[in-house]
Amino acid sequence: MTSVSILGSTGSIGLQTLEVIDAEPERFSVAALSAATSIDQLIAQAKKYRPQLVIVAHERDVQRVQQELPSGCEVACGIDGLVAASALADVTVNAIVGFAGLPVTIATLKAGKRLALANKESLITASPVVERVRRTAGASLLPVDSEHCAIFQCLGASHGKDAQVARLILTASGGPFRGRDAASLEGVTIADALQHPTWSMGPKITVDSSTLMNKGLEVIEAHALFGTPYDQIDVVVHPQSIVHSMVEFTDGTTIAQLSLPDMRLPIGYALSYPDRLQTPFGGLDLLSSSTLTFEPPDRSLFRCLDLAYAAGRLGGAAPAWLSAANEVAVEEFLAGRLEWAQISDVVSSTMDRYVADPLDTVEAVYEADAHSRSAARSVVAGMRRTND
Ligand code: NDP
Numbered sequence: 001m002t003s004v005s006i007l008g009s010t011g012s013i014g015l016q017t018l019e020v021i022d023a024e025p026e027r028f029s030v031a032a033l034s035a036a037t038s039i040d041q042l043i044a045q046a047k048k049y050r051p052q053l054v055i056v057a058h059e060r061d062v063q064r065v066q067q068e069l070p071s072g073c074e075v076a077c078g079i080d081g082l083v084a085a086s087a088l089a090d091v092t093v094n095a096i097v098g099f100a101g102l103p104v105t106i107a108t109l110k111a112g113k114r115l116a117l118a119n120k121e122s123l124i125t126a127s128p129v130v131e132r133v134r135r136t137a138g139a140s141l142l143p144v145d146s147e148h149c150a151i152f153q154c155l156g157a158s159h160g161k162d163a164q165v166a167r168l169i170l171t172a173s174g175g176p177f178r179g180r181d182a183a184s185l186e187g188v189t190i191a192d193a194l195q196h197p198t199w200s201m202g203p204k205i206t207v208d209s210s211t212l213m214n215k216g217l218e219v220i221e222a223h224a225l226f227g228t229p230y231d232q233i234d235v236v237v238h239p240q241s242i243v244h245s246m247v248e249f250t251d252g253t254t255i256a257q258l259s260l261p262d263m264r265l266p267i268g269y270a271l272s273y274p275d276r277l278q279t280p281f282g283g284l285d286l287l288s289s290s291t292l293t294f295e296p297p298d299r300s301l302f303r304c305l306d307l308a309y310a311a312g313r314l315g316g317a318a319p320a321w322l323s324a325a326n327e328v329a330v331e332e333f334l335a336g337r338l339e340w341a342q343i344s345d346v347v348s349s350t351m352d353r354y355v356a357d358p359l360d361t362v363e364a365v366y367e368a369d370a371h372s373r374s375a376a377r378s379v380v381a382g383m384r385r386t387n388d
């Protein structure tokens with residue numbers, strides 16, 4: 001039996017992780033659950049799965065959750081609670097959204113446990129630090145992001161044999177605005193941006209998919225996970241989301257991973273590796289599936305992709321700045337205070353203020369995040385003054 005802590009259990013990845021566990025209950029048990037605002041849902045989950053530990057983000061919720069939990073189930077709060085949960089189980093699924101997921105990534109690897117990583121932001125912002133803690137005895141990092149799970153599978157016996165890999169090819173659905181021109185993107189609404197054609201995900205990553213920032217973050221994620229140089233990481237748009245990514249080898253072979261777009265497959269893979277689930281999430285009927293097409297991304301319209309490549313190549317604290325600036329811009333957009341087309345402007349202007357800075361401690365990561373957020377907020381304020 002594999003025990004699993006699911007941090008961010010009320011979100012899209014968290015809920016799908018619980019579906020995987022429901023499908024194979026003889027194989028997995030739940031050790032810890034966490035949420036930030038969805039407290040009723042968290043209590044209901046705790047009653048069903050009876051974990052040892054439940055973590056809330058805010059002190060104000062502790063007492064209420066404590067009163068409603070079944071016996072044997074403890075409540076903890078904030079970062080300390082997340083850190084305790086990360087050391088508890090055989091596998092920790094980091095399903096928190098954004099920079100708030102950083103303590104889980106660090107603590108799980110430091111505890112020498114398996115990290116099933118959906119929270120790409122923590123790896124992107126802190127990759128030099130993550131690289132170090134990944135070497136802890138017993139620690140392992142299994143990507144949940146579908147593209148990286150695909151690459152992990154395609155690498156197969158070539159894991160660690162960098163000289164055999166010609167390039168990684170990340171696929172992108174293209175998001176809801178694929179094929180549009182600049183004029184038709186003026187004034188697109190929040191609802192338009194949240195209308196993803198192939199995946200059903202939380203709001204932040206759905207907006208990131210609409211700007212192609214998600215793919216940019218994934219390029220940095222691929223570099224951090226597999227050590228592949230940026231010149232050997234390419235992006236192709238594949239609107240059907242059936243091919244989840246590919247590895248091209250030096251002998252001309254390209255290996256791809258195919259399945260229907262269903263996150264339960266990569267989640268289950270990360271939980272059960274090196275075995276596989278017995279439940280075929282995302283199983284494919286090739287005879288009834290549509291044609292598979294591939295096209296280049298529109299880099300001039302979806303500028304976030306190249307902003308991410310640039311930050312990745314700069315290294316140091318630049319990816320942390322990029323990710324924090326993007327979080328600020330997406331929050332402002334989702335709050336109705338920024339136009340969709342201004343998201344890339346905020347990221348670009350914030351990155352103009354970045355001064356090369358190394359990043360080798362967790363404290364430096366928090367500092368870089370704070371500096372970038374403050375720069376991004378002043379960029380947004382400047383834009384608002386110009387708009388008024
Ligand atoms: P959701 O917004 O659906 O869920 C986020 C989860 O994190 C919720 O449980 C939420 O709790 C919790 N949370 C939010 N803020 C905080 C905080 N400050 N402290 C602690 N917990 C917090 O996001 P997704 O599930 O879509 O995405 C999660 C991560 O997985 C992201 O990094 C995303 O990029 C990545 N990912 C997601 C995919 C998907 O298909 N959804 C695919 C690939 C990667 P509450 O509900 O209480 O607010």
Ligand code: MG
Nearest residue numbers: 145146147218
């Ligand atoms: Mg992805």
